[in-house]
Amino acid sequence: MFLKPYRLKSSAALKGSEAKKLRARLELAFPHVPAEHLMPAKANVTQLKILTHGGQQSMVYCVDKQPMFFELDGGQLVPTLYTLWSTPDILPYLTTHEGVLPKLSNGADLMLPGVVPLGVGLNMYGHFKKGQLMAVNLTNNSSAIGVGQLARSSDELYMCGGHGVAVKMLHMFGDKLWAHEPSLLQQIPLNKTKPLSGEDFPALGSSDQHRKTTKPTPTEPTTVSEPVPQAAETDELTSGAAALSLEEISEPAADAAAVSPDEPTPETVLKNAFLAALKNNGKKLPLPLLTSNFYRLYVVPEASEQIDLKKTRYKKLSNFLAEMVDQGFIVVREETKGVDKIISVDLEHPELVNFITDVKTGDSSGAAAETPLFHSELKEMYIVSDVTAAFFTKMNYKRGEGIPVGQVKKIVREYVSKHGLADPQTKLVRPDAVLLELCGNREGTLSEITSIITSKMEHSYQMCSGKDTSGKPQIQMSLATRSGNKKVTLVSNIEAYGIIMAELIKLCKQGAAASTSIVKLPHQKHEQLQVQGNQIRFIYTLLTETYKVPPKCILGLELAKDGKKKRK
Template identity: 80%
Template sequence: MFLKPYRPKSSAALKGSDSKKFRQRVEAAFPHVSVDQLVPAKAAVTQVKILTHGGVQSMVYCVDKLPLFFELDGGQLVPTLYTLWIVPDILPYFTTHEGVLPKLTNGADLMLPGVVPLGVGLSMYGHFKKGQLMAVNLTNNKSAVGVGQLARSSDELYMCGGHGVAIKMLHLFGDKLWSHEPSLVQQIPLVKTKALSGEDFPALGSETERRKTASPATPAPVTFATVAQTEELETETAALTLESQEAPESDEEAVEEASPELILKNAFLSALKNHGKKLPLPLLTSNFYRLYVVTEATEQIDLKKTRYKKLSNFLAEMVDQGFIVVREESKGVDKITSVDLEHPEVVNFITDVKASEANGAASETPLFHSELKEMYIVTDVTAAFFTKLNYKRGEGIPAGQIKKIVREYVSKHGLLHPLTKLVRPDDTLIELYGNREVSLSEMCSLITSKMEHSYQMCSGKDTSGKPLIQMSLATRSGNKKVTLVSNIEAYGIILAEFIKLCKQGAAASTSVVKLPHQKHEQLQIQGNQVRFVHTLLTETYKVPPKCILGLELAKDGKKNKKK
């Protein structure tokens, strides 16, 4: 429904009474969810009327600019992915394999062979009615990646013998509704599923099996569960496992495991182990703690509950133990200048791989805007036409470029009639759609009808046809030099993340400047940061150096050494 671009017709903020009515609609549609979690009483609710690519009118409701609901025919409210990420159990789930997601983003519905049943018999697909709203998640991640309607009832799905459509998809991660407000787009939260172990499959006749069978407190087998029910099942299973385990040898060991000092030290060692080689030294101690240590902690760190009380006291001890070297650049400004990754404690420290992966996935911020692009694939029938314009068979061409390519071909071969403005076909076009004169738009339609239609998730890493990034120097009040950077957004770079990297790496004030008589914005960075920006773009964002202008304005080596 939202894979192709839609056109907003109007947008209006709901007044107090209308906002209250909308809250009542949400509460009536989803009575098992607290409406305050999704639509707080004082939140700004916006109603956006849209016209989909297929000509269907719909309504999208944004809460504080974030699209949380859209309407189907008849006024039924459907939660978006953002809603499902805030309140995961607002809808029941069907689970599919990770490899199915690219097919869904290409426009396919979720087919029954891709659904992972959680039981046997008539209950293997739950007990749902036809047309019921369903969320879709993956075997390796509980978070929703799509929303749709059940194509058949659960009983009918069982009788299909594993064939046919299970869910008609309405909204997917990466589609136009997900990117409705580009500045607020979020990645899929990583909520890993519980891995099964040997303890989940006790041998028949074993003591564990007999105890589980005889225990009246053991829950009945769950054949299909929502996210909330799955979490309850995991909690109960963990409780049974803990009962079967031996108690700790002593209370002192249990206290030591929960020690705030130990949690802090392990997070510090994990930060050095996982990020030590990539640290942008010199690095502010506060940034090191906030960006690297806190994200590696297995539990929340409260410095006031440790014996150090302050970060400076903890880092001073780490300096004494030889882990890091800290230099005071000015009063109250401390920077880490070097780290010892060969320190025995760092070398021998074993990180919790699962925890570090989960934290990394949760804290990792995307560098580029993701966009689902409509593509047309060059087929055997159209290869003769496109090969003359340096396109290969099987190559994908964005839908927006087809008309440009057609115009280029017609102009190059002089096929446009000056009076009728119709295209006179040459031998290649005759083989393609016959010997008749057509308009440019009709020619585009005829060519695309013989191509394979597809979608592709694209990011800013594609540099073809994009303007060059321009770096320049300017002088502001007080003869202070600033570095100006233009055309970054054309490469899909998320400005907020780029600004954060500039502030951390260059330790310089960075802001967005809107210049008069220009559509695009510029980045303004304090000082001559040309070399730093060039390095950041080429190494972190992998922008080819040929796409960047202005490196000659960078400070030379002598000046950098004196500084």
């Protein structure tokens, strides 16, 4: 609903009487949460009228500039992520896996295969009604990452057999509503639940003396003992403090002093996010770009933790960007009073190049983590089941093998065409002996036959990388001449292998010591890598040894230089 930019039609502060009416609506919609927690009496409440990218009108209610609720058709109030983070129990939750988050962020609804069951049997998906508001969180973080409406009731979800939409997403982390006020942006709070251990359940009648006298180590949580009367507790604390020596009291302070230098400062977090934004988006930035949009859309998502400009020495975004201008990273121009735009970026800045080539350290043992060379992609798959194995084995697929969703219909079409099962007039498919076992004795369209087959397959997700070379076009290396009779090496079809182009360009610049760039010729559909000089041998070695591309997938090696010309 808010993934694409919306247009603000009007903005007005609510009067006292209007704010009371809104508070009464909140009490009615969420009776289990005090309305004072959701909308404090002295807060400044603003009503925004917006028009979404799809032409839908909606109301957004901001509390102290932060969007806290929005309205659906019919007037239903929906809490935003900021409300869910401050009041987590305002809505029930469904949990999904961490790998599903990129799909949701790109506009997909939460599908049933991605939902972690809440129980067994009829309790698998709770007891909720169709259309009920649901928050969505992750298995590794209980904080909400989105909110939506149930596509079906809990009983209907159970009867679906693990297929179909579970939650129609309305609002997601990273969308335009979350980023409405750049100065108040928040990252997802990390809220992990520590699993209980046997120490949390002592034997009945056991003494608590050991737990009271044993001092917890800095890495272990302090055990909470039974409550005691306040006076006794005060005496115990006083006597305990008197018994501690000066060395014992200073130990935690010394440990904290030893740890604090390793923690990144707010300025470091901000600078690293700025450099990462230039690294990942430098060539794609739509210059000239508003400085506020650059910070909101590119810098904040790259931050390793929440950025609070007020806690940095800059205090304001303009002060930080002014320093980046002085250091030569960017050029900013003031178009009108108070409106600044970035007009150019220096991607060859030494510090930026060092940041790109820097290898991130791994664990405390000093092991280094490799810079990722391939893009990873979460693909929706259908698994060949026992029921469908007879059909797919005829098309060279094995039992248990995953097939991308978009590939299943192509396989069915190929099978129907190969065996001449389509009626030339009606275009309906006449099942043969193999399809009879799956679809029964009735004709149907290609889409209907495909739907019946996929309904008997297991739905899953698979993380894929560019290392899989099956069905991909060959990488073509060639030579060309540019102005001044300069020879260049052109390499095409690299993107089909999921190779991260920024890292490949970096390796070419370092290894070949030659100018490297991305070009797109008028008659070419895709971009090409261009390296100055005849670098065929170097590119071939880089692709086969570093990226492990099979030699049979690379064409053009015969154009490589055999060696340097001998001087006469």
